[in-house]
Structures are given as structure tokens and as C-alpha cells.
Amino acid sequence: MERSSNILKRLDWITILIYLFLVIFGLINIYAAVYNEQYSSIFDGSQRYGKQLLWIAIAFVLIIIVLIIDGRVYEVLAYPIYLGTILLLIAVLLFGKEVNGARSWFEFGSIRFQPAEFTKLATALAIARLMSVHDYKINRINDLAKVGLLIIIPVSLIILQNDTGSALVYAAFLVVLYREGLSPWYLILIMLFGVLFILSLVTDLFNVFIALPILALIIFHLIYQNIKLTLIGLGIFIFACLLLVLNHYFLHFKGEYVLAVGIIFSLIVLAYPAYVKRIKHYGMISFILIGAMAFTFSVEYFFNHVLEIHQRTRINVVLGLESDPLGVEYNVRQSKIAIGSGEFTGKGFLQGTQTKFQFVPEQDTDFIFCTVGEEYGFIGTFIVLGLFAALILRIIAIAERQRSKMNRIYGYGVASILFFHVAVNVGMTMGLAPVIGIPLPFFSYGGSSLWAFTLLLFILLKLDTTRMDKF
Amino acid sequence: MENIYSNRRLFISGFFILVIFIYILRLFFLQIIDSSYKLSAENNVFRHIVQYPSRGLIFDRHGKLMVYNQSVFDVVIVPNEMKAFDTLLFCKIVDIDKLELINKLKEAKKFSTYKPSIIIQLLDFKRYSLLQESLYKFQGFFTQARTIRTYDKPLAASLLGYIGEVDDKAIKENPYYRIGDYIGISGIEKSYEEVLRGKKGVKIFMVDVHNRIKGSFKEGKFDSVAIVGSNLTTSIDLKLQEYGESLMKNFKGSVVAIEPSTGEILALVTSPTYDPNLLVGQQRAKNYRILQLDKNKPLFDRAIGAMYPPGSTFKLVDALIALQEGVITPQTVLPCNGGFRVGSFFQACHGHGGAVDFTRAISGSCNAYFSQVFMRILNDSKYDSIGLAYANWRKHLMDFGIGRKLNTDLSHELKGILYTKDRWDKIFGNSRWRPLRLVSMAIGQGELGITPLQLANVSAAIANRGYYYIPHIVKAINQKDSIDKRFYIKQKLNINQEYFEPVIEGMEMVVKAGTATVAFLPQIAICGKTGTAENPHGEDHSIFIAFAPRDNPKIAIAVFVENAGFGSTVAAPIASLMIEKYLTDSISRPYLEERIFNTKLKYE
Known part of the structure; x- marks a missing residue:
């Protein structure tokens, strides 16, 4: 041949x-x-x-x-x-x-x-x-x-x-x-957990626990269009919230625990009418809801009790929750300065001051793109x-x-x-x-x-x- | 091979393109729309290093150096370049305590590990050379040169003034100055600040991430060079200044000598004074406080900042105004019965009696004569009222430079006291002016205040027979006659030249046979006038005003000695000695000099 x-x-x-x-x-x-x-x-x-x-x-x-x-x-x-x-x-x-x-x-x-x-x-x-x-x-x-x-x-x-x-x-x-x-559902699920992961770090567990059942109810309603069931679900949810108020005045458990109990309780209560009406994905939605709550809870626990302080800081900096001007943030800032200062045509080969004087760490490896931005400008990066x-x-x-x-x-x-x-x-x-x-x-x-x-x-x-x- | 999911290719490609499109959009904003990053990059990399010019030198009228700059050296440390070193040796070389060194290093580290901090200031040249030799043993230590003002002789302190760091106010007023810059605060240093300071330059360097200088920006294309300050030639005769200061050493007071033909100040002595070297460098703040607390007020420049009643020296001015106004003639003879009496008012006079003529009135300083002359000036029928006559008299005085600033090139010049007509109008209220209330001014007492500089200027104006040049301390800038135009303009008095001769005749008689024979010099015709300023707080002030020689005068002088009594006791000899020193460069009467050196007055 x-x-x-x-x-x-x-x-x-x-x-x-x-x-x-x-x-x-x-x-x-x-x-x-x-x-x-x-x-x-x-x-x-x-x-x-x-x-x-x-x-x-x-x-x-x-x-x-x-x-x-x-x-x-x-x-x-x-x-x-x-x-x-x-x-x-x-x-x-x-x-x-x-x-x-x-x-x-x-x-x-x-x-x-x-x-x-x-x-x-x-x-x-x-x-x-x-x-x-x-x-x-x-x-x-x-x-x-x-x-x-x-x-x-x-x-x-x-x-x-x-x-x-x-x-x-x-x-x-x-x-x-x-x-x-x-199936795109897997991707959606993965994305959901990704969002939950960030949410659990960004806000209180309590807020997530309040938002999740509402979200579940909305999805439930969108799929089945059954007002009666949705209203029952809403009623039970409001009841759970009332429990929360009572708890606040009399029992003083942590709000998120009471909410979790309330949500699980309402899922069990709703299970019967759902079964009677032969609603197919009720189990699935309940399962995901509980799973999401468990996931959020464990992320929160892991983050606050297992991770070391510096690891927590690093994640927080990435999420923009904490400022660390001399660490990771410094790299990114200097890198942005390098790219931004290149303007339209750049400073020219070997003329990048950020590049030449080592303001950006790791510039020949991970941050090599700054050099393009600084010395060749928007034309180069484009x-x-x-x-x-x-x-x-x-x-x-x-x-x-x-x-x-x-x-x-x-x-x-x-x-x-x-x-x-x-x-x-x-x-x-x-x-x-x-x-x-x-x-x-x-x-x-x-x-x-x-x-x-x-x-x-x-x-x-x-x-x-x-x-x-x-x- | 087809596949039911092949439409997902579009979704995936679309997603990839979308992300990259967002990135390009972001880059567009970052690189083209937002210009702040360019600025940040410049802030990162450019260091503007100011180049300080050396300050102009100051010379006396003969070109003798008075003020110059001396290099001193600061030791600077960059902590992260420091390596272990022989502290004992280092401490020995720079003469510092080990504990102090350790503390300073700690402070420097706290400030920054990679930026230089000064740890030792103002090392002298000897220690600097020693350190420089073994600097290689002390990694991370550097020396940097600075200049400080240095005075050849401890003379003319308040006239030269001093420099110090600018304050916030000056920075706000003039954008030229930055924190840490030096600025003239008093004396010539202040009034000629802009000439002396030169112009700062700037060098633009590029630094790397560790703030290390990597080179100049575009080979220095945007740098500006520092322009050295201009040198000043003052009108001071350093020898005369030195002699004046030594004569005044035991006294409080002031001597001002002027060259009448130019208005140049030959000597400006204020006493007590201080060593100007005290107010430079590190010790300035400490020494300044000490001087400030000194009850003799050495920082106070009496020559331009102290007011005294002119005493009998004022009679010369009165005589000239009276002649000009035609209220007397040089032939006028007036009675003196041991004093001036109007009703119950009596002003005592010295021991001459009977009729007094014009010349004798000056040489004998007759109070009665000049009181009557002054009354004639005020009651002059040319004017509708006493007030207007007063206003006219005042105008003559202002021509002499009395009661107003002379607008010299000295800072902090004082105006003196000379009431306006309005002010007297207010004092008299609705009632008529009572000239007797003013008569003490006839003999230079009462509501009059004059600085030694103003009185010296009066002397110069008489010496010139009717004009003067504004007194000034700087003769030339960078050896060119580029000082302000106003110093070249003749300031004319409104008094005819012919009236001066009789007055000057009287002044010569003061020295030959009058109140100040102690000032007599056979070879030089000195014309003078004594004065005694009544001092309610203690012994009277001794005043003498003079010029010499009578024809073509070379020097006009005013001497004030506080609490020294009659003008003839201390002030006249000092003036005479200074005139002799200036004109002949020698002293023929060491006994007189001796007497002055040995006179000690009691100041509380």
C-alpha cells in the first residue's frame, strides 16, 4: 500500500x-x-x-x-x-x-x-x-x-x-x-447539586431548607397541574412553618432541624393522595428533595467542621465571599491588570511590564494567557x-x-x-x-x-x- | 454513522461557542473599554524618583561664602537583603548602641521587608568613609547622601534664616512641594526661597514585583533634570556684620548699617543671636525648642521686628519737615528756659539755656526748641485744621519710610507705629484737637514706633540729601544684578535738597561738640544724632543714628541698645566704631572698643 x-x-x-x-x-x-x-x-x-x-x-x-x-x-x-x-x-x-x-x-x-x-x-x-x-x-x-x-x-x-x-x-x-x-436529567441533577453546593456555602442552611420545598412544589405543580394537591402541599408546608414559629418561642431547636422534620412529615402525609392519584414521579421528587437537603447539610458540615481554615479560605476566595489580596486574589488581580493594560494592540513583544517584572506569578505556565493579553492586546487574545x-x-x-x-x-x-x-x-x-x-x-x-x-x-x-x- | 443523538452536536457546539463568545466579550471590556487596568499596570511598575537640586549658596558682598551645603549620609537598610553581620563592628563604626540598632532594625522590618528604611541619620563624613570601606560586610545596608545647610561662621543667623520640612499648609498652597521637602522658613531662606531652591527633577524608573529597580523608563526620555538653586550674593559685609555682633554681644538691641548710595544693607545685627548651625539637621527641632524658651528671645529679629520710640533722633525729621513747610528757617532762634512750658505742661530740657539757634538745637538736642517747632507744624495756618496739618506731617514721615513697611526683601518686616489722622480724630472725639496732647512726638516719644531698619533708612535718606533706595539684603542672584526692579528706583522725599545742609551741619556738630563727642573721629566727618527712648519698664534705650563721611557718605547706621540709658553712652560708640571699621578697616580707639566689650548691663 x-x-x-x-x-x-x-x-x-x-x-x-x-x-x-x-x-x-x-x-x-x-x-x-x-x-x-x-x-x-x-x-x-x-x-x-x-x-x-x-x-x-x-x-x-x-x-x-x-x-x-x-x-x-x-x-x-x-x-x-x-x-x-x-x-x-x-x-x-x-x-x-x-x-x-x-x-x-x-x-x-x-x-x-x-x-x-x-x-x-x-x-x-x-x-x-x-x-x-x-x-x-x-x-x-x-x-x-x-x-x-x-x-x-x-x-x-x-x-x-x-x-x-x-x-x-x-x-x-x-x-x-x-x-x-x-439523559439531560442527570446533567440537571448534577447542576442542581452544584448550585446547592455553592448555596450551602453562600447562605444559611435555613434559607436553603426554606427554598427547596417551595422549589419542589413548583416543579410538582408544573408537571401535574393539580391545584388541589399543590394546595394541600402548600398547606402542610405552611403548617411546618408555623411549627417553626412555635419552636422559636418555646422549644429553641435549630430552625433548620425543625424545617427538615416538617418537610419529611409533609412528604409522608402527601404520599397517600399521591399514591391514590397514581402520580408517577412523586417518589422521585421526594427522594431528590430529601437528597438535596442531606447534601446541603453535609456540605455545610464538611465545610465548617472538616476542612482546615486555609482550605475554607481558598474556597471562599474563589466564591468571592472572602478577600485575600495577597493570595489567590493577588494573582487574579495582577493577571487582570496585565491583560487589561494590553488594550487594543498590546504593548508589543517583550514590552509587557507586568510580564517582564514578574507581577503575575506562574506566568509561563498557568497564567501564560496574560502575556498574550498584555503584549498583543485584544487582537492577540481574540x-x-x-x-x-x-x-x-x-x-x-x-x-x-x-x-x-x-x-x-x-x-x-x-x-x-x-x-x-x-x-x-x-x-x-x-x-x-x-x-x-x-x-x-x-x-x-x-x-x-x-x-x-x-x-x-x-x-x-x-x-x-x-x-x-x-x- | 447516524445516531438519534446527533442533533446534540449542535447544542454542544453552541455551548462551546457561547462560552468563548462571553470570554471575548469580557476581554473586550477588560482591554478596550476599561482603562483603569492600564493605570494599575503603570502604578505597579513606575517609580518616580525625585531628584533634589542642591540649594543655592549665599555669599557676602565681597564674595565670601556664608552658607553652603554639606553632604551628610544616612544609613539605609533593606531588611530582606540583610544577612547576619558583625553587629559589634557595625555599632563601633557608626557609633550606635547595640540595643538601639536592634530596635531600629525591628522597626524597619515592621515598615517593610523589601523597602529601604533609614536607620541612622546624618552620619558625618569620617564615619561614612569608615562604613563605606567595610560596607561589603554588611549586606542589605546602604548609604544615601543628603545635604544640609552649613554656615561658615556663626553669624547673621536671623537674617539668613533657616529651612525646615514643609507643613501641610505650604503643600496645599503650592503644588511644587511634597511631603518631606525642605522650604525656607525665615530670613533670606524664606524671602528668596524660589531662587534658592532651584527646580526638582524626576527620574522614572521601572521596578519589578519586589520593588527592585530594573532600569529607567525609555532610556530617561521622560525624565527631567534637577536645576541647581541660584547662588545669592548678599549686600552684607561679613567683617562688619561680625564686628557688629561682637560689639552687641553684651547687649540687647540691634544695629543696621546701609550703603546710602544703593540701599544695600551692610550689616543687620540683632542681639542676642544664636549659632545658625544649631538649626540644621537632626537637632533642629530640639534646638529650636530650647531657643524658643530662652527668655532673651534669640530667635526674635530685633532689626526688623522690634519697635522703639525713636527718641531725639526724630528731631532731625521734624527739623526737615519744618524747613520744608516753611514754619522755621535755618536762622530761627527759639527760647529755651530749661524746658518747654505751656500753662501747666512742662517738658524738661538739657542744661543749656536762653536763646537756641537751629544748629545748637540739634547738636544739643534741645527739647524746648523742637517742641515749639512741632507746635508750629501743627498750627500751620496753611492748613484748615490741626488735623490736616498732622496728616501732612504724617505724609512726610511715610516718605521717610516711617510707619509703613519698607517693602524690603526681608521676611517678617514690621510696620511700626504712626497714628493716622482718623485715629486721632477718634481719640479726640468731637472736641478740638489738642496739640499739646501730641507734643511728646516732637522729641520722638509718645505714639511713635520705629524699627532699627527704618531708622537706618532715615539716616540714609538724610545722608543722600533727600532720597533713598529701598533697603535690601541681596545684591545679586547668580552674580547678575537680577534682583527686583524696585530696589533700583530712587525713593524721593518731598523735601528740598537745600534744607539738608543745615540739618547735616547740626549732625556733625553733635559729634564734634554736642551730645555725642564720644563718637568723634578726627579723620572722618561723622554726622550723627543721639536719642534716648523713654522706657516705662526700666532703664531708657540708648539710640544713635549716623552717617559718614559727611560728603559722599558711604555708610548710614542706626544703633539701638536696650536699657543702656543715654544715646551717647553705648549706642554712639558702637556706631562710631562700626563706621571706623567699615571705612578704614581698622580701630584707632581700642580703649573705646574695650569699654564696649566690658560693659555689662543687667537684663532681668
Whole structure:
């Protein structure tokens, strides 16, 4: 077969051009971020830009290897690769080196290596492999549990490494599951719990407990349009509130406990008419209501009694409940200043004062986007974000044109992971997302993340070249 | 391969695009609409470091240096650059107690760990050199130079004035000043502040996150250079000033000497005085308090700030006005019966009797003669009323610079006392003016107050036969005659030149054969007039006014010595000695000098 010439023709060059632009522009920005007059050569291996250049070279070698290897091996090797990276995660927990409080690095001499970066790739492959099986039904609880397990294992291990940011990335796979038919109710449920989580920290438990049954009643009413039942429910709820007033004057239990008792009581009372009227989802709504209350309560308890003060502070700062001008808030503020001061056209290459004088910490890694904002202005940030959007949409297009289900699912995995990284990383430099310290794909300094993203992308491109091959 | 969920592709893509669109919108606001971030970035990185110009030097009229700047050194610490060091050695070099050093380091750390704090102020050059040699042993310590005012000789303190940190008021009034700047507070330092201070410059540096200077902004394109303050040449003759201060050492009072042909002040002595070096640098506040509490008031500049009745020296002015108004002639002879008597009013006179002519009235300082002259001035029939005659007389006095500010270049100049007609109108009420109520002014007592500077100016005006230049202390700025125009304008009296000769004749006789023969010098024709200001609180003040030589006068002088009695006792000798010193640069009468040096008055 004249495969080698074919593969070049079949490769998606738009994606590759965007990739090349991002990698090279990233290198230029790393150069600016750590620029040092003494070592101004970009080839200087003692500086981070020199090293990044080496990482890029290695990434190119990896690309060639990926393109040479037969695309079919991934179907066969998906699980072994997954298993291998999980073992690496365990190994790093035991033998890894702690950097910035996270035990997520292997160290070989002067080279550090972060296995968690590759687990994303392996998980994407494994999920694709699992879900492409012929009789896989995502909304079947067994099958959902299987894919859940694939995700939860690396997440737990990474949380154990104390690298919550990297663990959160796995939430991106929800998009993949959604594309493959996951009921939107699950997503709504997850969102509900997310909102509850924040609410339980932002306001009093009591307020949440008052709001939840009202919300439940409204949903109940919207679904069944049964005035009588709704009114009964409301009556019982008001009765529970009266209990609350009595309690306030005579018993002095905590208000939220009385409310909880009142709500459970009213659910039990309502259960009979609901059963008589054969109302289908009554159990479900009750269950979610109680679950939500229990969840809120436990979050509150966990937050106030289990977490250390500094952990609490950090969460509060992210939620904007507490001010910490010299900690996380400082980073974000300086980062916003850097981006904002770039104005329309930016200050020019190496002219960024925020960048040059190290006002923004971690500027070559997590906060690399500030350099773009400061030195190239709105034009620069617009182009970079636009290219990322184009890249992600292109990947979705590639995924959709796959005949193989596995390839498509994998493609969505790639798009989702990239999107999550871009959204959170860029969002945190502007103060729109919490600072959880994940790299900007292809841009941030670091070999592991560059290689992992390169492999992630080029495996998809390789699979794409084989989409026309006959099975 | 189609799939029932493939429409979800649109939803997912839409969601991705929406998020990125929101981000771009946010960036648009952050980078283009909101300009505050640009400012924040500049605040982060730019440090405007003010370049202080050195203050102008002050010279005497012969170019002798009076005030200059001396470099002193502050020791500064940046705590986070500090490493363990030999405290004992350090303390020995800079002469500081170890405990004090530890406390100061603590304070500095509390202030900031990366910003410099001063821990030792005003190190002298010797200790500075020692420290500089071994500074490498003391990491984190730096020295920075500053200048302080230094006075070559402890002279002319209140005339030179002093500088100090600006207060809030000055900062509000003039945006040039910033907290910590120095400004002239009194004397020449104040009145010539704008000339002496020069112009501050600014250097714009860029600093990194640790406040370390990383270089100048755009190679200093936006920097401005500090412009050094201009040097002042004063009109002071330092030798004469020094001699005057030494003569006045035992007394309270003042001596002012003026060059009549220019109005330049040759000496401006106030006593007691202080060493101007006391009011510089670190000890300024402490010493200032001590001087302020001193009951002899050394900070008080009597030459321009003290008022005395002019006493008999005032008779010269009266004589000139009377001649001009035509109420007497140089030939007028008036009776003196040991005093001036009108009804029950009696003003005693000195021991000369009978008829007194004009010259003898001056040389003998006849009270009766001048009382009658003054009555003639007031009762002049040219004027419709006594009040108007008074107003005219007052106008003549104002021409002499009496009763008003001379508008010199000295700060805190006093006006003196000279009642207006209106004021007397009020005092007399509806009743007629009673000239006898005013007659004590004829002999320089009563409602009159004059500063030594004003009296010296009167002397200069007489010496010039009818005009004067506004007295001033600065002769040239940066060696150019660029002082204010007003100092070059002849101030003319409204008195004809011919009337001066008889008065000056009388003044020469004062010294040759009158009340002040003690001031006589054979080789120099000194013209003078004694005065004794009655002092209700104690011994009378001794006053002498003089100029010399009679023709083409080079110096006009006024001397006030508090509580020294008659004008001839102390004031006249001092004036005479100073004239001799100035004109001949020698002293021919060491016995007289000795007498002054040894006279000690009792001041309570």
C-alpha cells in the first residue's frame, strides 16, 4: 500500500496548522514571560524557553510515531493503556515528588514528568472503547456505572495526589456522555447539586431548607397541574412553618432541624393522595428533595467542621465571599491588570511590564494567557481564543464524520478536554473561573502537558486518516 | 454513522461557542473599554524618583561664602537583603548602641521587608568613609547622601534664616512641594526661597514585583533634570556684620548699617543671636525648642521686628519737615528756659539755656526748641485744621519710610507705629484737637514706633540729601544684578535738597561738640544724632543714628541698645566704631572698643 503518501493527503491540515500556530505562539509567549537579558538566545537550554523548544521537538517526534503506528492498535490497546496510566498514578502517589503541595510528579534528574496529563488521554480512549461496544446503553444503570467507574478511578487518584484542578478536568467527559445519549436529567441533577453546593456555602442552611420545598412544589405543580394537591402541599408546608414559629418561642431547636422534620412529615402525609392519584414521579421528587437537603447539610458540615481554615479560605476566595489580596486574589488581580493594560494592540513583544517584572506569578505556565493579553492586546487574545474555538469546532466536525463509534466518542473526548482546559484556564486569568491551576493546551510551559495534548490530538488525526479504510 | 443523538452536536457546539463568545466579550471590556487596568499596570511598575537640586549658596558682598551645603549620609537598610553581620563592628563604626540598632532594625522590618528604611541619620563624613570601606560586610545596608545647610561662621543667623520640612499648609498652597521637602522658613531662606531652591527633577524608573529597580523608563526620555538653586550674593559685609555682633554681644538691641548710595544693607545685627548651625539637621527641632524658651528671645529679629520710640533722633525729621513747610528757617532762634512750658505742661530740657539757634538745637538736642517747632507744624495756618496739618506731617514721615513697611526683601518686616489722622480724630472725639496732647512726638516719644531698619533708612535718606533706595539684603542672584526692579528706583522725599545742609551741619556738630563727642573721629566727618527712648519698664534705650563721611557718605547706621540709658553712652560708640571699621578697616580707639566689650548691663 502507498500508505505514507496517502496519510499525508488524508491528514486534516487545518487542525495541524492551528496546532502549529498555537505551539509556536505559545513558545514566543513563554520566551517573553521568562525573558532574561543575560540568556536571550531562544536556544539556551538553561532557560525555560530553550527547554520548551526541546519539548516541542520531542512532541514532533511523538507526532511522527503516532502517524506511523497503525490506528487500529488503540482499539486493542485502549484498556491496557488505561491500566498502565492508572498504575503510573498509583506509583506517583508512592514514589512521586511533591511540587507545590501536589504529589503528582516523577523526577528523573532534571526532568519532571506528570502522569496525570496522560491519564486524560488514556481515559478518553478507554471510555470510547467501552461505549463503542455494540449493546452499550448509556442510560442503563449498569453501563452508566461502568463508564462512571472509568472516570472515578483516575479522579480519586488525582485527588489523592492533592491536585484537585487536574481532577476537575474529568468533568469534561460529561459532554461526551451527553453526546452519546445521557439523559439531560442527570446533567440537571448534577447542576442542581452544584448550585446547592455553592448555596450551602453562600447562605444559611435555613434559607436553603426554606427554598427547596417551595422549589419542589413548583416543579410538582408544573408537571401535574393539580391545584388541589399543590394546595394541600402548600398547606402542610405552611403548617411546618408555623411549627417553626412555635419552636422559636418555646422549644429553641435549630430552625433548620425543625424545617427538615416538617418537610419529611409533609412528604409522608402527601404520599397517600399521591399514591391514590397514581402520580408517577412523586417518589422521585421526594427522594431528590430529601437528597438535596442531606447534601446541603453535609456540605455545610464538611465545610465548617472538616476542612482546615486555609482550605475554607481558598474556597471562599474563589466564591468571592472572602478577600485575600495577597493570595489567590493577588494573582487574579495582577493577571487582570496585565491583560487589561494590553488594550487594543498590546504593548508589543517583550514590552509587557507586568510580564517582564514578574507581577503575575506562574506566568509561563498557568497564567501564560496574560502575556498574550498584555503584549498583543485584544487582537492577540481574540486570535488565540478564536483559534481555540476553531480548533475545538474542527475536532467536533472530525468526530462527527467518523464512521467508527469509538473514533467519534474519542473525538468528543478530545474536544471536551481541550474546551475544559481553555475555558477554565483563560477564565481564571480574567477572574471568570476559579484558580485551579490547569495549563492552557499547547501554550503553557511544560513537556508533559504539551506531549499529552499533542498525542491526544494526533491520535484523533491518525484515526481520522483511517476513517475511509475498510474494516 | 447516524445516531438519534446527533442533533446534540449542535447544542454542544453552541455551548462551546457561547462560552468563548462571553470570554471575548469580557476581554473586550477588560482591554478596550476599561482603562483603569492600564493605570494599575503603570502604578505597579513606575517609580518616580525625585531628584533634589542642591540649594543655592549665599555669599557676602565681597564674595565670601556664608552658607553652603554639606553632604551628610544616612544609613539605609533593606531588611530582606540583610544577612547576619558583625553587629559589634557595625555599632563601633557608626557609633550606635547595640540595643538601639536592634530596635531600629525591628522597626524597619515592621515598615517593610523589601523597602529601604533609614536607620541612622546624618552620619558625618569620617564615619561614612569608615562604613563605606567595610560596607561589603554588611549586606542589605546602604548609604544615601543628603545635604544640609552649613554656615561658615556663626553669624547673621536671623537674617539668613533657616529651612525646615514643609507643613501641610505650604503643600496645599503650592503644588511644587511634597511631603518631606525642605522650604525656607525665615530670613533670606524664606524671602528668596524660589531662587534658592532651584527646580526638582524626576527620574522614572521601572521596578519589578519586589520593588527592585530594573532600569529607567525609555532610556530617561521622560525624565527631567534637577536645576541647581541660584547662588545669592548678599549686600552684607561679613567683617562688619561680625564686628557688629561682637560689639552687641553684651547687649540687647540691634544695629543696621546701609550703603546710602544703593540701599544695600551692610550689616543687620540683632542681639542676642544664636549659632545658625544649631538649626540644621537632626537637632533642629530640639534646638529650636530650647531657643524658643530662652527668655532673651534669640530667635526674635530685633532689626526688623522690634519697635522703639525713636527718641531725639526724630528731631532731625521734624527739623526737615519744618524747613520744608516753611514754619522755621535755618536762622530761627527759639527760647529755651530749661524746658518747654505751656500753662501747666512742662517738658524738661538739657542744661543749656536762653536763646537756641537751629544748629545748637540739634547738636544739643534741645527739647524746648523742637517742641515749639512741632507746635508750629501743627498750627500751620496753611492748613484748615490741626488735623490736616498732622496728616501732612504724617505724609512726610511715610516718605521717610516711617510707619509703613519698607517693602524690603526681608521676611517678617514690621510696620511700626504712626497714628493716622482718623485715629486721632477718634481719640479726640468731637472736641478740638489738642496739640499739646501730641507734643511728646516732637522729641520722638509718645505714639511713635520705629524699627532699627527704618531708622537706618532715615539716616540714609538724610545722608543722600533727600532720597533713598529701598533697603535690601541681596545684591545679586547668580552674580547678575537680577534682583527686583524696585530696589533700583530712587525713593524721593518731598523735601528740598537745600534744607539738608543745615540739618547735616547740626549732625556733625553733635559729634564734634554736642551730645555725642564720644563718637568723634578726627579723620572722618561723622554726622550723627543721639536719642534716648523713654522706657516705662526700666532703664531708657540708648539710640544713635549716623552717617559718614559727611560728603559722599558711604555708610548710614542706626544703633539701638536696650536699657543702656543715654544715646551717647553705648549706642554712639558702637556706631562710631562700626563706621571706623567699615571705612578704614581698622580701630584707632581700642580703649573705646574695650569699654564696649566690658560693659555689662543687667537684663532681668
